[in-house]
Amino acid sequence: MDRILLDGVDIGALPKVSLHDHLDGGLRPQTIIEIADEIGLELPAKDADALGDWFAESADSGSLVDYLKTFDVTTAVMQTEGALVRIAREFVLDLADDGVVHGEIRWAPEQHLTRGLSLDAAVEAVQAGLDEGVALVRSRxxxxxxGQLVSAMRHLDRWTEIAELAIRHRDRGVVGFDIAGPEDGFPPSRHSEAFDLLSRAHMPVTVHAGEAAGIDSIRDALFAGRTLRLGHGVRIAEDITVDDRGDDLLVELGATAEWVRSRQIPLELSPSSNLQTGAIAAFGDQLDDHPFDLLYQLGFRVTVNTDNRLQSDTSLTNELALLAETFEYDLDDLEQLQVNAARSTFLPVEERDDLVEHITDVFDELR
Structure with missing residues (x-):
């Protein structure tokens, strides 16, 4: 990985926290090629570099629906125990190479059953791969x-079954629950019994909201889904009015935006992905149009994420570098963003405090 410097410090060496990173969006192109060859799957490209380019170009569509089509390829090679173990192990190694010290990895087990795996066997295979990856990183x-975030696919209506799966594995690597997939038309209130179950079991929840749909989606995630974090949540900015009066800006927050800010509900923002999927279309189509800085300056708990490293051809290092360049952030800003993420993990409070301390110590050493 190329070194990217900010104030003389290699951003890649900074400790990072990854809250929104999909397992099926972080495969190595060469791994896809090798597994596809084993199972006889035809790919759009046979060279790793060309395949990586195909994913990035196909995903850069301005539509979440088109963006999601690229996952037909990745999930196709993630249908056996061996494949899931390998991909999860490599995922952890790639996170570590990006400076990640804590990662919460989301994926939807129900999409990985076409070759005979059960839901439980799929979760166990991914956990085995994650454990192998962690052991390798620590041995170095x-x-x-x-930790795993078990996702239910919004349009497949197995939410309660997947919630029960997450609860069964909560002491064996699963740290939370998520719903993913087509957002518009599939709100958490569609299956409130799943969220009732999760709440009674004290299982943390993060919900994709405020990406392909707007404020109503965020409200439903907050109040029907009882979400502790907003997956993306970028369209909360649509509930903020900014009146430019020359030297002064008059900012007014709507009721939902005020609720999210006042309660410091984390926003799992993914700048490059938000551009690709059209999530910020109301504001523009360039990174400097992204409301990231507006939300940061207003005191929302913003975090930086990759969403899907393969489709966006990115890393946390790259996302931080892009933000620093676009909004003139310095190391203090990058530290605050990582502290925000650390405080937003689904770890127990003592472990969150330890993570924050580690991040601030390393930033101090590298300055």
Whole structure:
């Protein structure tokens, strides 16, 4: 990975927290090629570099629906125990190479059953791969911890079954629950019994909201889904009015935006992905149009994420570098963004405090 410097410090060496990173969006192109060859799957490209380019170009559509079509390829090679173990192990190694010290990795087990795996066997295979990856990283003297976020696909209506799956594995690597997939038309209130179950079991929840749909989607995630974090949540900015009066800006927050800010509900923002999917279309189509800085300056708990490293051809290092260049952030800003993420993990409070301390210590050492 190329070194990217900010104030003389390699951003890649900074400790990072990854809250929104999809397992099926972080495969190595060469791994896809090798597994596809084993199972006889035809790919749009046979060279790793060309295949990586195909994913990035196909995903850069301005539509979440088109963006999601690229996952037909990745999920196709993630249908056996061996494939899931390998992909999860490599995922952790790639996070570590990006400086990630804590990662919460989301994926939807129900999409990985076409070759005979059960839901439980799929979760166990991914956990085995994550454990192998963590052991390898730590054997090299580096720090990392990871957990699974088990996602239910919004349009497949197995929410309660997947919620029960997450609860069954909560002491074996699963740290939370998510719903993913087509957002518009599939709100959490569609299956409120799943969220009732999760709430009674004290299972943390993060919900994709405020990406392909707007404020109503965010409200439903907050109040029907009882979400502790907003997956993307970028369209909360549509509930903010900014009146430019020359030297002064008059900012007014709507009721939902005020609720999210006042309660410091984390926003899992993914700048490059938000551009690709058209999530910020109301504001523009360039990174400097992204409301990231507006939300940061207003005191929302913003975090930086990759969403899907393969489709967006990115890393946390790259996302931080893009933000620093676009909004003139310095190391203090990048530290605050990582502290925000650390405080937003689904770890127990003592472990969150330890993670924050580690991040601030390393930033101090690297300055």
């Amino acid at each position: 003297g580096r720090r990392i911890q990871v």
